[in-house]
Amino acid sequence: MPKHLLFLSLVAAWIAVAADNPVTFHKDVLPVLQARCQGCHRPGEIGPMSFLTYKDARPWAKAMRQAVLTRKMPPWFADPRHGKFVNDPSLSQKGIDTLAAWADAGAPEGNPKDAPKPVPFLNGWNIGVPDKVFELPREFQVPASGTVEYQHFVVPTGFTEDMWVERAEVRVDKRDVVHHVLVYIREPGSNYLREAKFGEPVAFTGSQVLPSEIVTGWAPGNPPTILPPGQAFLVKAGSDLVIQIHYTTNGKAAVDRTKFGLIFAKKPPTERVVTVAPHNRKFLIPAGAASHRVDSSVTVRQSSSLMAFTPHMHMRGKSFEYRAVYPTGESQVLLRIPKYDFNWQLVYALEKPLRLPQGTRIECTAYFDNSANNKFNPDPNKAIPWGDQTWEEMMVGFMYMTIPAGNNRSGLVREPEAIAAEE
Numbered sequence: 001m002p003k004h005l006l007f008l009s010l011v012a013a014w015i016a017v018a019a020d021n022p023v024t025f026h027k028d029v030l031p032v033l034q035a036r037c038q039g040c041h042r043p044g045e046i047g048p049m050s051f052l053t054y055k056d057a058r059p060w061a062k063a064m065r066q067a068v069l070t071r072k073m074p075p076w077f078a079d080p081r082h083g084k085f086v087n088d089p090s091l092s093q094k095g096i097d098t099l100a101a102w103a104d105a106g107a108p109e110g111n112p113k114d115a116p117k118p119v120p121f122l123n124g125w126n127i128g129v130p131d132k133v134f135e136l137p138r139e140f141q142v143p144a145s146g147t148v149e150y151q152h153f154v155v156p157t158g159f160t161e162d163m164w165v166e167r168a169e170v171r172v173d174k175r176d177v178v179h180h181v182l183v184y185i186r187e188p189g190s191n192y193l194r195e196a197k198f199g200e201p202v203a204f205t206g207s208q209v210l211p212s213e214i215v216t217g218w219a220p221g222n223p224p225t226i227l228p229p230g231q232a233f234l235v236k237a238g239s240d241l242v243i244q245i246h247y248t249t250n251g252k253a254a255v256d257r258t259k260f261g262l263i264f265a266k267k268p269p270t271e272r273v274v275t276v277a278p279h280n281r282k283f284l285i286p287a288g289a290a291s292h293r294v295d296s297s298v299t300v301r302q303s304s305s306l307m308a309f310t311p312h313m314h315m316r317g318k319s320f321e322y323r324a325v326y327p328t329g330e331s332q333v334l335l336r337i338p339k340y341d342f343n344w345q346l347v348y349a350l351e352k353p354l355r356l357p358q359g360t361r362i363e364c365t366a367y368f369d370n371s372a373n374n375k376f377n378p379d380p381n382k383a384i385p386w387g388d389q390t391w392e393e394m395m396v397g398f399m400y401m402t403i404p405a406g407n408n409r410s411g412l413v414r415e416p417e418a419i420a421a422e423e
Ligand code: HEC
Pocket: 032, 033, 036, 037, 038, 039, 040, 041, 046, 047, 048, 060, 063, 064, 065, 067, 068, 073, 074, 075, 089, 091, 220, 221, 222
């Protein structure tokens, strides 16, 4: 056979194989979407479009290709060189190649018989049926425009004995006007928001010291709170819950009635989950500064374990890093976010809890970009201090830690850092 004919027949054979085995939606793409995308891209969740069916996903093939090649999706910002996280949704190279090849091939459907079974998503609650649901005591009217101060609703639990919470989920009512929700425990005897009337929200933007643990919260991209077996948050008898909601206006008035649900531990846990928030309020980011450093730290005073992180900054947040400095003097980077994105307040949950010997210092380093090159910067000509609103700044290294269930949390970190969270 002449050489060029041999070559042509090889090409033909290759085309035949490729045609036999093209990347199709049902066989190749849907499993990736189910595993990594549908958690957000389905009706009622935060993704702006659904990827449940071929019909839904087909128009987005090219955009998906772009989003996964640039690693814009799924959202995840941890430097892969430091730490391993259970909830890392990043696609494997194979997953990326599959979505790209599918888009390049014209997004073929393939045979529906090849499709995996649909994922059984619950409508509404993702934690299972809650043992107890709390709702905002009344509807909140969000105006069409202007700035709305943080709203705080105090809700009595009515608990007559100590309760251990294993799972918790916020169901936001009007997602397009809710920036974030946090649910705090107010223990009996706490003076926090004592003047508040049950049912009436208290609005303030000034910073106040918050009562104690955050049981759960909601911000785009965060799953509900589902603790591993044996761990729980303690809500003492007679506690109230404080729901903090940050509403943002978008040109259309709305009426919101967000709710949240709790599932209790069926048997006493061995570990108590607490939140610790090394933060720094004493900074002023100079006007125009492209890389302004702010540090915070806490020293751990009883041996404990570190479970997860949520770095928190606003629009000028540029990068964030957590380090452990052990009593031996050794230091280790625990989490590095090289390019912070304030749109995503993600939880980074360690694959294996990290034991922290007594005396370990956790250090946080944040950089802020207050220059005109930061496209999110609302005003590069202003020096920026700490403040609640998104055009002011914050520097908080939220951490979820565990202590033995019988221990008191007050000795965990040195005062005044013992405060669970401020704002
Ligand atoms: C944690 C929730 C979440 C996950 C997981 C997620 N997305 Fe998204 N996605 C969003 C949200 C919210 C937006 C709209 C805001 C934005 O573009 O950042 C979006 C936007 C997009 C867009 C439009 C991008 C653009 O530039 O306009 C595409 C395409 C997309 N996602 C594809 C995917 C794919 C493919 C996956 C899985 C590999 C995925 N997403 C996983 C939440 C998610």
